[in-house]
Structure formats: structure tokens, C-alpha cells
Amino acid sequence: MAFLPSSFSPSTLSRPVAPLSAIALGVTTLAVTLAGAAHAQGSASDAPTATMSTVEVREITGPATRAPGERAALALQPKALPATVQQLNQDDIASTNVGRDISNVFRRVPGVLANSIDQGDTGNGFRMRGFATQGTHGADTAVHVDGVPQNIPSSQGGAGHGPVFLEWLNADLIDRIDVIKGPISALYGDQNRAGAVEIRTRNGGSATPSSISVGAERYGLRRTSLVLSNSFAEVDSLFVADVYRNDGYRRDARTDRDSFSWKLSTARAGSLYSLRLTRYVSDYAGGGYLLLPQIEAGLDPRSSQAGNPGFGNARRTSLVFNRAPAEGEQGWHATAYAETFNRSRGITANATQHTVGVDDRNILGARVLNHASFGNAALSLGAELRQDRGEAYRRIYANRLPSANYVNAQDLDLLTYGVFAQGQWKATEAVKLSAGARYDRFDYDIGNLKLPAASTSYRKGVFTPKLGASWSLMPQLELFANVAEGMRSPSAEQISSSGATGPLGASGGVISRVAPSKVRSYDLGFTSAPAQGWTVSGAAYYILNSDEIVGQADGSFKSVGDTTRKGFELETRWRATPSTSVYASVGRILEAKANNPAANAGAKLSIPGTQFKAGAQHRLRLGAGQLTLNADAYLISDIPYYVGTPTTQERSMPLYTRYDLRGTYDWGQTQLSLYATFQPQRHGTEIAYGSATGLMVSPVPRTSFGATLRYFF
Template sequence: MTNTLPRNTLTRPLFAALLAWAGGAAGDEPDAAAPDVAVVHVPGSRDGYGRARIGNDAAALPASVTVLTAQDLETINVGRDISNIFRRVPGVVAHSLDQGDTGTGFKMRGFATGGSHGADTAIYVDGVPQNVPSSEAGAGHGPAFLEWITPGMIAGVDVIKGPVSVRHGDQNRAGAVDIHTVDGPIPSSVAFTAESYGGRRGTLVWSAQAGAFDSVVVADTYRTDSYRRGAWLDRDNLFWKLSHTRGGYRLSLRLNHYRSDYEAAGYLRYDRLAAGLVARDALEENALPAFGDARRTALAFNATPVDDGTGWRVTAYAEDFERTRAAAAGGAVNNAGTDDRHIRGGQLSYDWRPVPRFALLVGADLRRDQGEAIRRRYENRRPTDIYLTDLDLDLLTWGLFTQAQWRPAGALKLTGGLRADRFDYDIGNRKRPAASTGYRKWVVTPKAGMLWDAAPGVAWFANAAEGFRSAAAQQISPAGAAGPLGAPGDLNNAGLRPSKVRSYDTGVNVTRAGWSVNGALFHTTNDDEVTMTAPDVWTTIGSTTRRGWEIDARWRPAAAWALYASYTGLVRARIDNPLPNTGALISVPRHQAKVGIEYTTVLAGRPLRLNADAYATTGVPYYTGAVPQRRTVPTYKRYDLRAQYDIGKMRLALYAILQPQLISEAYYANASGLLVAPQPRRHGGITVQYLF
């Protein structure tokens, strides 16, 4: 197995040059035989992705980009939560909220804040945006629901740090994620998994020729009784993709369907857990379990050039999205959020390279989201006439973008881009009809970067870019206090502008035979940040600043060994001018560390691969009490072990996950204290896979 190790190191000259956290040198690419220095490969990655070149894809951006391949996913304990695929990505905290299938929490570079559920990172699958604006079932604006994806569907993932890509629009503040699905032919297989706490899974991957088309079918069914009492999950996923090469283009049509039903045990007060007053696996105190369901069906078409990437790129999609999430609200009461949406759109772009040293990208995208976002009170699982929100939405967003790359000299590459996005919304407010309104706004976000090959194996990069987040419909047309439909009040905020961030980062990549070190500094400001402080309560918290650094090292001392370690530290993540009696610090981890090792060998003539990973986040501030008092979330640690052994066409995988502490990654704070969704101390499973 070949592995390309990442590269970034911090040096004193870099710190001196970046005292103001905004300028800095940059780096360019090495010769065409070496991987692009801006791309980080995690253990298990293959060579050959992102060769140094002029281009307009993620691998050619002069930025921190992490690449995952399908081979990487084979060495990760993914299990129920698809966001586990990001466990080794430096600087990323990703997890499900463990309250059923309720979206993917995604934190990167000091984002996201409370209630965002990953909404500060633009997430795309095959060019189709996954963030759902103005969601009620996700309790946030722009959450990404990735539960419809299973590992067998994924061919690769690009994680782009910072809002440097012009292809990504709304929610591209911390950065963007591109997930690419499998495009046959690939190995076919059938797999069965048994896990702790009643987990059982069956997966079929079937790759075949259908006339002139490559056909890939992935069918996955998953059931678990869960660790917590009163919690269970029942999920089915189906994926079918037909692909064909014609006229220099790869054409594909993807159909996917997802169904999920669940009950969830809710949150427990951490102080009561720590004092032994409530069991770790208990149902939420004095409350019914949370519950929900989801149905999601999507059709996506893609056309991409197959040679050097130049030419037209087309994406078109249509999706029916239905989801309900009823969160416990005390006693016999649940507040149930429902999204019933019909989403369709597409992107069209052209990549032109008239000369070897220059590339130009121009494009446009369009998305229309129509349907309902409702939050309603339930008692004993029966709906009442009390509503928190009832919106009839017609959200049209369209954007124009362009990007150019130019290499004026062999060691220097320059990138510049611009996005212009338009929002044409019609919001019907059935809770407060007089607050119904239209919304018409523009937002323009420029981007610039450079890459400089300073010496053999040493390169510098720097970026200055803007990103944005649209205004939520609940913020534009507030619902007022809970009550029946038809309440009085005509207040709306149709004059709100989308929230913009300005991001600056710079870094250095050092690569030598068998090892690499990467380092980067980043600085992000937001003039008028808005966050959700309670369901459907949006608060302008003022200007904010996020500043930090990250370092990532990879080493392959021998063919059988691969090691990695990364650290991300936030120097500043705070509200610059907090309101009286509010906290100034943003509730995101100040420190994050990831380390791991992979060993491959031959046992009894058969390949054996062993992986061990450790992960920790600490220093998360929060505020509690009637007069907010600052506290710190206890350190969260996770350890992953995995062994994979191939015997002919059979593959056997054993895995274990250790989470020794009471705290988990799913938590929030209110006036009563810190609330957490506990995880089991030990969790494990076995997978038997037959390849054919």
C-alpha cells in the first residue's frame, strides 16, 4: 500500500510575518510528479490525487485541503454515525447529536456555535448542497443530514478549510466539504455486522455492467436498541447509480432513498450524572423520549470531463425531504419540528485553459426550496393547537461565480475568485400572518490566494476570502410566543443582510522522504454574527473573532507503518463586544488533538491491517445560571481500535470504541447547567464481508 503523507510546519519567521494574522508568504506547487503540497492525505490514502497543476478543483486550491479515499474509510470505525469518517481530519470535530437521526454536527476553525448543527460548513454530495435552510426538524438554519449516506457509497471526500472555494455558496464560512459517491466498476460485496447494544447491519454492494452503463447498487439496513434505555433506531438506505462515458464526459444518474424511525433518550444534567444521582444509560429525567422519522428521496445527474478537467460541468437534482423530530420538553410534552420540503436545482460551469499557465472557471448555480417548516407542541404524543412556528416557504437562491489561476513563474501560483448570490424568498407565516414577507437581497464574496514553492519540498500558501450565511426564514419572519395560529403582530426583518465572514490564513508545507509536516494560522472575523440561542430564537451577538493555529505531521518509517498526529488550538474565539450579562467566549473547543498508527503485515499468508486512533477535545467554555457564570466542559476522549484480516474473498473486521468519561460530544448548556447525551464506556462489533 502506498501512502502520501501531509506537510505543514510552523516556523518562527512565519509567526513574525503573521503578527497581524492577515498577511504572509505563500507556496506553490512542486513539479508535476509530486502531490500538490496543499493537499493533506490521511493514513491509508493512495498516491496520485491532486497532482501539482493549474486547475479549478479542490486539490489545486492554494489552501489546507484534506483528502479521504474509500481505502481510508475501510480503516475507520464508522458504525451508525457517518460523520465518523472525519475522525482523522485535522481540526475537525464531527459527530451526530445522538438523539436519533438528527443531523451531523460539524465544527471547524472555531465554528459552529450553538444551534447550528454544522451550518457553518457548506457540505455537498456530488455537487448537490446538503445544508437545509430554515430547518425545524434540525433545530437550526442550514444543518446537514448525512444519514442517507453509508461508507459503501463513498468514493472520496475533500475537506476545504476556509471559505476559499467559489463553487460553494451558502454556509461556506468555516469551509466546505465535497463528498463524491462511487462510480463503478467497483468490487461487489455483501457484509453483515453485529454490534454492542443490539446493533445489527446488512450491506449489499453490487457493481455490474448494464449494457453500456456501469451500475452500482448499495443497499443498507441498520437496527440498534442503543445504549440508553428507551432508545432505538430503525434505518434503511438504498442507492443506485448509472454511469456512462461519452464524448469526453462522464455522465451519471444517481437515485437514493432513505427511511428512518427512532426514539432517543434525550439529555441528562452532567452534575447529577457525576454525583451518581442518575444512571448513565437513563432516559431523560421527567420527560418522554424524543422521537422522529425521516423519508428522503433524491435524483441527481452529473456530467464531468474525464481528461484534464477542462470543459463543461453540469449538476442537476431534485429531492423530496420529509423529517420530524420531537424533542422532549418536560413531563408529557414534546416540541415537534417538521420539514416537508421539495428541493431542486443545479450548477453549470465551464473550465477553460487556453494556455498551460492559466485556467479560468465561470459558472452559475440555482436552488429552489419549497415547502413547510413547522414546530408544534405535542402532549402524550398527540399534536395540540399550540405552535411555535408555522412557515410556508418558497426560497429561491441563485449565484454566479468565477475563478482564475495563473502561474506567472514556475514557483508561484496565484488564484482569484468572486461569488455573487441572490436571495428571492417568499415567506408565509401562518403563526403570525401579518408578519409574512418577501425577502430580496444580494451578497458578494471575493476570494484570493497564492502558493509559492520556496524550496524543494517546502511551500507556502496564503488566502484572503469572504464567505456568507443566509438569513433564516424564522429570523426574517419571527413567530412570536407559542400559541395558536393566526396570532396578531406584523414584525418582520426583511431588511436583514446575509452574515459575512472575512477569513485569512497562511501556512507552510514541508515534505521529505517518508514524512511531512503541515502548519497553518487562521484569522476569521464576522461583523454581525447571528446565532440561535433557543429553538426559533435568533440573536445578533455582534462582531466576533476566531483566531488559531493547527499543525499536522505524518511519518512512514517503513512500508508497514504509518503514523499521524495533529493539534489545533484556538487563541481567540469570542464575541468582541458582548451584550451586558452575556458571555463573551464562543462555545467551541480551545484544544483538539488526534494521533494514530497503522500497521500492515502478513499473517498465515494473508494480509492483516491494524489501526489505533486517539482523539481528545478540551477547553470548551459555556455559561450557566440566571446571571451567566463561565464554566468549562470536561475533556472528551475517544480511543478507536480496529483489526482487518483478509482470507481469500472473505474480510473479517473487529473493532472497539472506548469513551471512558461521562461527557460526550453531544451537549449544550442552559440556566440549569450542562446537559449531555452520555455514551457507553465500551462499544464494539464484528463485520464479516464477502467480496465477489
């Protein structure tokens, strides 16, 4: 498919500014000054216009990356995989209705459900292949930005273990995104069970235009973004600042967010070096969940849960260094990063009470990787390390004031390190074999502040192999197959349980020696190009999770039973003319169940059984400018959930549909975008969960629309 371009909360939760945050504040003025000076040095003749070239969203199966209708060819590429990989670039994102939620950049990727819940910066859900239920916010998919893991282990200010927080990421900052289906890549470790997402940020210089944009959307979204890009003294500079204010659809929803990223990059002796500083600050409130039977009985869907909205804030500062070959992928790659991560979130419990989760973490990490080729073979070797220190706790607040009772409270020192290898061998012109392996080690020291007797160390490792093959059966048909293992570390709470809600320093406590949870995934797929401009692709998968970690009656956790996921995805793309393209995909989960469900609980996982996506794009000259039109449709259905006591009465969530329209007019250096989103299905929502009394939903507006005006200079 070718997409043409269209180009905090209550003071009681406030935290002191960490040392790295102070550094960020100190360099902000310097960043603006240098970025502005860099831009001033550019020649007016170098200023880019808003007109950009046609770029495709391509699917990679095995090592071949090709346009629709192009001949398949097995070639050695360092990161090529015998798996389904979707690739998005800047122009794909520019033609998408991103709006309130950066997760929307994944809307067109087959089989992927990505969203937040428009209740403040509460994380970015990312679900595929039957993994990550409604409230896990991206867990089970390893998400990296510039080589830096975005999954936060044992998070209490988000949603459990491994949630992903991408709210700091402005769409103007993204260069490309790779979505890897299944745990086939050895380059990713923890949380790589459903697959992995690799996001790369842009560099400054002539390839990136400077711009300023203002936008507004129904229900109180106002946004201003500034991009300053240029080169000085052989250094490319990119400064992206974003001011975001959103009142939200729900009456008590609100998000005030400010973020900036400043990236410097330079080429030296065949290598590209970059240094990126990012600062993100957010304060928000959220309406919570409402009971569907009460909405059907007349409750205002824009009201707050129990009349008591949630609240929260976030402060995040990151410093990231990268080294890569100046051309291509072969050679040495290195990443080093330091980050402060502070997040608080008050979740509504009833009319007077919140459960407030807090993360106060400092994260350091590094990664080295070498890609090399040897005749008909290629090999990638690497190692990585990450240390995460700080506090994570959940505390009960009554009438928005802290009480003496905690759900849990832990002092964490989490050290993770691993080594990995991935190789390819082109056995014949038509067959390529792939193999990979990882060994990851978890060295944890957990201080249980609530139940000190449960404080413990944890020392365990896990080995995950990967095997695959690609076969060009004929010039226009390529097949692939793989079997791979992926894994997820245990959370601190699963190792050192905190028991029932109570004060700090209580007696008792349970320690569990659970192993990291592993999955084994089997894939069989194809890509074909039956005619010029037309591609058809698909994959079927079977995933067995043999080490599911579940809670026991005594408060301990144990690796017991397993879960099973089976499904398939099909996609077709057709470029009808150079200016018109269409796409459609269907994803079907045939089975997603716990083979040994907990007592008094249903076996089916709360995952959409059917997902359908389709869209079209057309570009035409209009007057002195160019008009790009996009239309997208999205449907999810057959989502099971359970109600009653015990929770074994099976129900199905309402059908959810979404339609996006977008028109972008480029005229000289000015770009105007008008867009609308329709979610017409009554009571339909992507975010919901079953409870004893019925389905809890996060209502969405039936209609929303907005506009963005951008000037390139």
C-alpha cells in the same frame, strides 16, 4: 500520513408519500432486477479480491498534491487552492471505525469535530475553525454530495438553519471526500464560512467490487449492506442497499433505517454521465440530554431526559444527474437534482411535553461549471440555482398528542441563485496567484402561518471575493496565504419572526431586513517535506464575522456587532516503512468570542480550545492472508460554557478522550474486521450545552466493540 486499506415515530407524524417518493418505490424492483442482471453478465475472472493497494490521505496546499517527501511543484489544476485541503478516499474510510455514525469518516482530519448524538437520525455535526456550536448540526460548513447541497435552510425538523443530514449516505457509496478549510473556494456559496466539504460517490463497473456484509456492535447495532456492481451495454451500474437497526446506548434510544442508492453511469464522446436514485426511510427515538450534576449525584446515564424520550422519522428521496469530463477536471460539468425531504423530530421539553419540528420540503436545483486552462492561467466559471418549497414548523405536543400551540409555522418558497468565478495565474515557476468571487441572490417568499401579518418577501444579494498566493520557497517547502469572504443566508425565522408560542393566525409579528451574514478569513500556512516519507504542515487563521445576526428584545433580528475566531493547526505524517505509518495533529483555538455579547450572556463561544489526534497503522502477511492494524487517539478539551441566571458564570466541560482499535484480515474474497472504541473519561462527551442549572450532556458508553464480515464477489 498513509492509511493502508482494511479493505418512525407516532402515526400522528406520518406523512403521505410524495410523488417523487412514489417514483422511487416504483423503480426499486427494476433497480434490483437490472443490477442483479448486470452482475450476472460479468465474468468470474473479473471478480475483484479483497486485496487492495496502498493509498494515502494527502494534504493539498496550493496546487500541489504529493506523497510525503515528494518535491513540491506549482502546477495549474482547476480546483487547486492556496489553502489547506484534506482528501479522503475509499481505503481511508474502510480503515476507520465508522460504526453508528457516518460522521466518523472525518475523525482523522485535523481540526475537525464531526459527530451525531446517537439519539436517532438527528443530523451530522461538523465543526471546524471555531464555527458551529454544539447544536447546529453542521451549519457554517457548506457540504455537497455529487454537487448537491446538503445544508437544509430554515430547518425545523433538525436544528435551526443550515443543518446537514448525511444519515442516508452509506460508507460503501463514497468514492472520495475533500475537506476545504476556510471560505477560499468560490465554488461553494451558502453556509461556506468555516469551509466546505465535497463528497463524491462511486461508480459501478470493474473499479468497484460487489460485496455483501453483516455486522454487529455492542448496544444493539445490527447492519447488513449489499453492493452490486457491474457493467452492461456500456453502462456501469452500482446498487448499494443498507439495512440498519440500532437499539442505542441509551435505554430509550432506537433507530430503524433503510436506504438504497442506485447509480448508472456511462461514457459518451469524452463525457461521463451518471444518474443516481436514492431512497432513505428512518424511524427513531432518543434519550435526550441529562443534567451533569444529576448524573454526578447518581442518575443513571442510560436513562431518558425527564423519563420522556424524544422521537422522530425521516423520508428522503433524491434523483441526481451529473455530467463531467471523462478524464480530468477540465471541461464542462453539470448537475441537476430533485428531492423530497420529510423529517419530524420531537425534542423532550419536560415529563409530558415535546416540541415537534417538521420539514415537508420539495427541492429542485441545477449547477453548471467550466474549467479551462490558457497557458500559464486557468479559469473556472459557473452558475447555480436552487428552489426549496414547503412547510417548516415547530408544534407543541402534550402527552405525544398535538396541541393548538406552535413555536413557529411557515410556508416557504426559497429561491437561491448565484454566479461564480475562480482563476489562477502561474506568475513564475515558484509563485502562483489565485482569485475568485461569487455573487449570490436570495429571493424568498415567506408565508407566516402563525403570525400572518409578518408574512413577507425577501430580496437581497451578497458578494464574496477571494484572493490567495502559493510560493515554493524551496524544493521541500511551500507557503500559502489567502484572504477570503464567506457567507450564510438569514433564516426564514430571522426575516419573519414568530414571537411567543401560540396558535396559528394570531395578530402581530415582526419583519427584519437583515443582510446575509459575512465573514472575512485570513490564512497563512505551509507544507514541508523535510525527509523522505515525512511531511509537516500547518496553518494559522484569523476570522472576523462582521455581520452576526442576533435577536432583539422586540422579537426582531439585526446584523450587529461581530464575532472573532483565531487559531492554528499543525500536523505531521511519517511513513516509517512501506507497511507502517503514523500521524499526529493538534488544533488550537486561541479565541472564539462574541465581541458584543447579548445582555446577561457570556462572550466565549462553546467551541473546544484544544484538539489532538494521533494514530498508527501497520500491515503484515499472516498465514494465507493480510492483517491490517489501526490505532487512533482523539482528545478535545477547554470547552467553555455558561450557567446561572443570568448565564454569565463560566465553566469548562469535562475532558473528552476517545481511542479506536481496528484489525482487518483479508483472506481471498473474505474480509473480517474486529474493532473497539474506548471513551474512558468519566462524564466526557462531545455533545453538551450549558443551561441555567448546569451542563446538559448526551452520555456515551465507556467501551464498545463490534465485528463485520464481508464477502466480495
